Amino acid sequence: METLRDALDFSDFSRAERVALVLFSLLLLLFPWLGTGSFVKTVVIQFLLFSLFGMGWNTIGGYGGQVELGKAQYVGIGAYTVALMMVWWKIPFWISMPIGVLIALGYSFIIGYPLFRLKGHYFAIATICTSLVLQDIFINWKLVGAAKGIELPIHEHPDFLYMQFKSDTYYFYFIMALFYAGLVYMNWFRKSKLGYQLRMIKDDEEAAQSLGIDARWCKIKAYSIASAFVAVGGGFLAVYNLYIDPYSVMDLDLSIKIALMAMLGGAASMWGPIIGAAFLVPLDRFLGSWLGGQRGLIGVDFMIYSALIMIVSAYQPRGIWGIVEQFRRRDR
């Protein structure tokens, strides 16, 4: 099938990129046996998870050029669906996750339809609004645990039906598999008709319209894809942490982090979100653990984060990958 072939075909990347990808993958595969501590393992798992989030965001935010800051609501939808289905009806992960994705897709279409009448700043603010509204509803909704959140019951390990494991290694390979699934999907996406059309919309929406592209509908489609991606990650979070609440999975800060990582790494590129996550996740965790331990320094990690955001915005909006591309073009 052409789709599968396209998805697995990385040949239009440079040699250097392909080699790097292979090395990186090997490293990941062998990682659990490299004898690093559990802290590093959690960081790597977080890195893979945020890469997944970032790739999803990239679909609409990077390639589509629509900066949206409300991804967290879909993380929440994914996480809550898995959690609630397990707690209420003992439904295994492999069924609740796809349902979570479907709900996310449905919700994104409903919201997306009015949302994409907006552009630019108005759009960005509106995405924040929708996320805040959902979070507020969940905080006050007793049925889903309100602010206390949901605790998932612990099963005998290892449990492949409900995806619960004692050792992080299982989770590691799980998120790695999801990561590669996402990567392959993105590879297909950027070569697909929708991918091309979306990039055209970003470049010049008026011209795109003149080429038979229904811009609004394309954006909605991309937005929904992004939401599905992110919901998958949310489902993972639920079974990994075994505890979720509206503050940890639906927060505005989460949305910002996701968008920021993709932007820092270089939006609108395959590797951008991954690079961004590779930078920021360790930074976030190490800063957090180093500074957080010292009481007087709450929030310094975020300060550094935000200073970074400002600097990048002011001087290199195209992110790290943007710098790489600039060098490449100069050589031509």
Added chain:
Amino acid sequence: MIILDAILQGILMGLLFALVALGLTIIFGVMDIVNFAHGEFLMIGMFTAYWTSLLLHIDPLITLPASAVVGMLLGLASYYWLVKYLLRGPMIAQLFGTFGLMLFLRYLAQFLFGTDYRIVQKGLLVGKSLSLGPFILDWTKLSAAILSLLAFLLVYYLLHRTKLGKALRATALNKEAAGYMGIRTDRMNALAWMIGGGTVGIAGGLLVNFWYVYPTIGLLFVMIAFASVALGGFGSIKGAFFAGVLIGMIEMLFPVFGHLIGWDFLGPHFKFTVVYFAYFVIVVLRPQGLFGWKH
């Protein structure tokens, strides 16, 4: 009766909201940038008033000039050290830039002041109320409303009767043309940020008399400001005024309404969710707001 009381309270709060929205709409009108950090400017205005009155043992109302000055400086600094550079880049960078500023100020405040909630407790008007027929109005809120109105009128006068103000409006309408007339865009931008920061600083100084200040309070108020600006029309000053008051009323009426129809679960907490929702609805259904000036 409850309804009338809610409306009255709404108008009082609304006047304050209007002042907050004013700065945001001016900045947007002049250079098409949404200042995400606007709520943080408010928060800093609040802290300024709080600490000044506490440490210098003076009445909080007298500290208003301090809040105003701090606000203006903050606006200027933000412009010259950040926004000026953001203007050269794509919109996504501008968005993230002011967003970063927002986070930075928020966590800086958290770092400096901790996460405790604080409120002004000693002052001439604190705790006193005025009885107007069947209504009881807190003097703090009333004075805040009156002073907000005055500040608003002052800015309006500035913009419409002084040469500087007219230059600012000219830049907002068409910066190129204004440039040809000898008005320096750069200076006007800085002025916009100064006024924006100053007005919201004053608003903060007024607010802290009856509202708790804590480092993360910015988000709530910036969203209210967004809703006001959207409703009033991005860039419209009249719009900011009427929309601010309207939102104040909606916000007060909402729990009353909920109670009346038995929807008590739409508790007091939800009144802000309503505002977020309102923004969305307004912007989708009537993007130009009430007085649609830009877009």
Added chain:
Amino acid sequence: MIDLIKDFGGVIANNHISFEIDQGEIIGLIGPNGAGKTTLFNCVVGYHKPDSGKVIFKGKEITGLKPFMTNREGIGRTFQIMKVTAGMTVLENVMVGAFCRTEHRAVAVREAMEILNFLGLEELKGFHLNELPIASQKKVGLARALATKPELLMLDEVASGLNPKETEDMVALLKRIHQEKKITLFLIEHVMEVVMPISQRVIVLDSGEKIAEGLPKEIVKNERVIKAYLGEKYAKGF
């Protein structure tokens, strides 16, 4: 048979303008600045909705259809000023046009390359728009629109910004497009060196009204046309 009957009224810039275009023709639309040419163009393409009147294309009414719909019906257009960004390469740009008619990337690539070859742009396929001179940018705009396989191609001041040699090139190119691809052309132009040699019919607008229609050689002698462009004095003959 393509008929385009337009009868606008009330649109501020176009006042009861009506004309037909037959399939396979080359029509030029000229007129002084502010005559309403762009508004007319936009109404056909779908960017504006006319306040009254109809646009009929191939027997189907398309009044008020959005631009992406008119494109799918078979009307392509170029832009006078193209947004020149560093986002997509020339090939990718044309591929987007090709994707209008296919779902498959391989097909899109093939069609795009074919168009690029036709226009002599194949060497530029890997460049970004901001790296190209204006003449090439315009050609890419043409290529893009052509990739959507239009039956009617509307060109918005395609010759603006070109030097005489490039203008000559463009004229030859347009002729080839017309003959080999069998596409009806509708040009808005200010550059007479382009409009007059290739148009089979010319329509002239002034201040929102249609003031003349006919063969190029008749138009240049038309008193109202001369008056519109050069003023009363010259219309009386000099």
